[in-house]
Amino acid sequence: MVAIMNEALEMRRGMRVLEVGAGSGYHAATIAEIVGDQGHVFAIEYVDKLVAIARSNLDRAGYRNRVTLVQGDGSLGYAERAPYDRILVTAAAPKIPPTLLEQLKPDGIVVVPVGGKMFPQELIRVWKKADGSLVQNSLGGVAFVPLIGRYGFSD
Numbered sequence: 001m002v003a004i005m006n007e008a009l010e011m012r013r014g015m016r017v018l019e020v021g022a023g024s025g026y027h028a029a030t031i032a033e034i035v036g037d038q039g040h041v042f043a044i045e046y047v048d049k050l051v052a053i054a055r056s057n058l059d060r061a062g063y064r065n066r067v068t069l070v071q072g073d074g075s076l077g078y079a080e081r082a083p084y085d086r087i088l089v090t091a092a093a094p095k096i097p098p099t100l101l102e103q104l105k106p107d108g109i110v111v112v113p114v115g116g117k118m119f120p121q122e123l124i125r126v127w128k129k130a131d132g133s134l135v136q137n138s139l140g141g142v143a144f145v146p147l148i149g150r151y152g153f154s155d
Helices: 002-009 026-035 048-060 098-102
Strands: 016-020 040-045 067-071 084-089 104-115 121-128 134-141
Parallel strands (some): 016 040
Antiparallel strands (some): 104 121
């Protein structure tokens, strides 16, 4: 799934990427490798214990300067560092959080699983064209944990 999402995002060196749902930090590390030293990954995680785990893993693997990890409601995005070239969400939302689309640069891409708290869910890719209009397509059925937060599910 990490490879599928990374490919769908069409990332390049120098991009600023927001990851919603840091988990262990692994996905953020793969993104950091793609965007390189000129890019940066901002990862936001709802669960404080996962923030500590991800921070430890990322620090030990040498990503301290390339990944910024914060605790918070990822369904709100991370406006402090917006806009982003790419945004990915690693938890299923009932619909695409409007805050994420607002924080996406023109010609940006967001990939997010959308659907029920359990099933069905599908991976949605949205391209925000230069004029601000949105082009959406499905990448198929998936199974993710629920996104918790204002534009997600209640915990």
